[in-house]
Amino acid sequence: MNLDDPIILVVDDDYRMQEALSSLVEAMGFRVATFGSASEFLNTEAPDSPACLILDLELPDIDGLELQQELADRGSPPVIFVTGHGDIPSSVRAMKAGAVEFLSKPFGEQELQSAIETAVAMDRFARQKRSELTELQSRYSLLTPREQEVLPFVVEGFLNKQTAADLGTSEVTIRVHRGQIMRKMGAGSLAELVRMADKLGVTPRTPGG
Amino acid sequence: MKPADEQLRAIIETIPALVWSAGPDGSAEFFNRRWLDYTGLSYDEARDWGWAKVIHPEDLSRLVGYYRSMLASGDPSEIEARLRRFDGEYRWFLFRAGPLCDTAGKAVKWYGTNIDIDDRKRAEESAQRSELSFRRIVETIPALVWCASPDGELTYVNQRILDYTGASLGDLARAGWVSFLHPDDVQQTVTMWMRAVDSGNPHDVQYRLRKHDGTYRWFHVLGQAMVDAAGRVSQWYGLLIDIDDRKHIEEALRRTEARLSRATQIATVGELAASIAHEINQPLGAVVTNAYACLRWLSSGSTNLDKAREAAERIVRDGKETGEVVGRIRALFKRTPVQHVMLDLNGLIVEVVRLLGAESSKRRVAMETELQRNLQSVLGDRVQIQQLVLNLLMNGLDAMDSVTDRTKRIVIRSQQNNATTALVEIEDSGTGLADCEKIFEPFFTTKEHGMGMGLTICRSIAEGHNGKLWATPNKTFGTTFRFTLPLHTNELTGLQRS
Structure with a gap:
């Protein structure tokens, strides 16, 4: 097993459902981990793999929907809800809160598999985005305070002369800073640097500001 | 002989009776002074058949008839008749007469006395009138009345019983009444009556009695023994009240x-x-x-x-x-038809709690059980008792719907209450009740969509099991409902035992 292989997290208080889901998900070729309650799940360290959560809506210690809210705040994997009740109001709320799928017991394996695949794909994408951002943030942290100060001027398309005037320094100094920024950020072009700054949420400077 | 004659005359004139004598044909020959003084007649007026005019007209023909038959047979006899006093008032007398016979046995003279029995007669009449009036009461009151001897033998039934059954006292006596009972009621009724007769305790039973048209009606039957000074039953008096409607x-x-x-x-x-x-x-x-x-x-x-x-x-x-x-x-x-069987109360509670598990977790209510281990079985109808527990738990859940500031919790306890009953408590931490008795009234509800029959039915289930159901407010929050049920004993109860 590879760390990049997805892991499916099953949270259900019914041991029968835990066993069944765990066997089916394993037969589908996924790794699986089961939890009997919300707290048991929350007390376990999140796996560093693409994952998805199959969550019973009626957990004894915490409401599945409340758990989903808590997980969303932590950036946890996408959620597939299963329920023995299947009442419409909770399903609407769950979908609005970003659940991938809402399955009523008993559900079909195709429904489950496609839900899992969708969820895992979403998580892969989210994880990739997160790792990209992490990479950019670590590159950004290499910039000196002065270089971080210069970056907004560069991405806004200021000429070195204008930037130098604004920051009260020489045009040569700005040109050196700019070269360092491009190198440290690993940007091949100004356009690429602009996209990076955008992802990092760097606010462009307005001229004369 | 003279002094003897004198003495006899003295006796005849003194004894407190009217004395007379007559010839063999019945015509009067002699009256003593008392007779003449009483009637106010002179001897001449009374002699021969003259005395007949002071006999009460209603009694005359009877008296004459009697007199003739006595003369014909020659046997002594007596009769009661009214005799007019000098002042016109009639009083009852006992007429007695006997013949004096010759050697051939032929009556040659009749001697008679008339004794005043008016006071006794009036007392008798009044007693008869009073008995008649009691009899009229017994025959007229709209109830079926019977009497029985100390050994339980039917001695009297009023006309209403005869009319109702279309039978005679003879048909009903010597346990004949049993054949008029509904077959399903025979065993119990007879057992109860035998028990009452044995003990002298009041008889109180309900049974169906067959009417003359073959239909049955329900009666409430009450019997009371009259006890003499020695404490022995002298008579049974009883009443049948029609309770069919x-x-x-x-x-x-x-x-x-x-x-x-x-x-x-x-x-x-x-x-x-x-x-x-x-x-x-x-x-x-x-x-x-x-x-x-x-x-x-x-x-x-x-x-x-x-x-x-x-x-x-x-x-x-x-x-x-x-x-x-x-x-x-x-x-x-x-x-299913109601059937009282041996029930594992704890097992039943656990089943109902399990059924409500999803409902309670949906409503975020913690349901806890504190069941006495090895609780003796109870006697009851499974479906009804489940219904009772289920309704009370649902009520508890409903009572906590609006609670937000404290733990929502229901505790179900079971325990042996005393030698004969088990107790179940259902305690909630809900909003509590304003009136712990009113809630059992039909159509009383605190719920928006409630019908108000739930607790009424719960109570009738408990009472149908000879148990009780009641509610008390908790010290802090909420209400505790308690109900009792009879423990199942191996002994057979009631009639089956005897």
Whole structure:
């Protein structure tokens, strides 16, 4: 097993459902981990793999929907809800809160598999985005305070002369800073640097500001 | 002889009786002074048949007839008749006469006395009148009246009983009345009556008595023994009161109540539909999921027979459990005739709590049980007791719907209450009740969509089991409902024992 292989997290208080889901998900070729309650799940360290959560809506210690809210705040994997009740109001709320799928017991394996695949794909994408951002943030942290100060001027398309005037320094100094920024950020072009700054949420400077 | 004559005359004139004599043909020859003084007649007026004019006209022909038959037979005899006093008032006298016979046995003279029996006669008449009036009461009051001897033998029944049954006292006596009872009531009635006769305790029983037209009506029968100074029963007096109409109304009421109970039972099923679906979906979901897993483990590419077998075994296990769940729920709402059997009260509570598990977790209520271990079995109808526990728990859940500032909790306790009863407590931490008695009244409800029959039916179930159901407010929050049920004893009860 590879760390990049997805892991499916099953949270259900019914041991029968835990066993069944765990066997089916394993037969589908996924790794699986089961939890009997919300707290048991929350007390376990999140796996560093693409994952998805199959969550019973009626957990004894915490409401599945409340758990989903808590997980969303932590950036946890996408959620597939299963329920023995299947009442419409909770399903609407769950979908609005970003659940991938809402399955009523008993559900079909195709429904489950496609839900899992969708969820895992979403998580892969989210994880990739997160790792990209992490990479950019670590590159950004290499910039000196002065270089971080210069970056907004560069991405806004200021000429070195204008930037130098604004920051009260020489045009040569700005040109050196700019070269360092491009190198440290690993940007091949100004356009690429602009996209990076955008992802990092760097606010462009307005001229004369 | 003269002095003897004198003495006889003195006696005849002195004895407190009217004395007379007559010839063999009956014509009077002699009256003593008392006779003449009483009637106010002179001897001449009275002699021969003259005395007949002071006999009460109503009595005359009877007296004359009697007199003639006495003369014809020559036997002494007596008769009662009214004789007019000098002042015109008639008084009752006892007329006695006897013949003086010659050697051939022929009557040659008649001697008679008239003794004043008016006071006794009047007392007798008044007693007769009073008896007549009592008899009239007994025959007229709208009830069936009977008397029986100390050994239980029927001695009298009033006309109403004869009219009702179309039988005679002879038909009813010597236990003949038993054949007029409804066959289903014979054993109990006879047993109860024998017991009353043995003990002298009041007899109180209800039975159906056959009318002359073959129909049966319900009667409430009361018997009371009259006891003499020595404490012995001297007579039984009894009454049959027609309660047939009341019985039918009671019956109709019970049927209505049973239908209502059924209706609320169905309403409860409705309320619990989601819980029931969940209860079934849970193992069913596992079955379906395991089946998919099993197929996957059997398919080429990922074949794993051990895993497939495990999944199949789980299918069997969970499938059976689904069946059990369905069976339990069906038993819970099955319409069966009421049958009091030996019940494991704790087991029953656990089943109901399990059924409500999903409902309570949905409402975020913690349901806890504190059941006395080895609690003796109770005697009751399974479906009704389940209904009772279920209704009380649902009530508890409802009572906590609006609670937000404290833990929502229901505790169910069971324990032996005393030598003969078990006690169940259902304590909630809900909003509490304003009136712990009013809630048991029909159509009283605190719920928006409540029918107000739930607790009424609960109480009638408890009372139908010779138990009680009541509510008390808790010290802090909420209410505790308690009910008692009779413990099941090995002894047979009541009649079967005797």
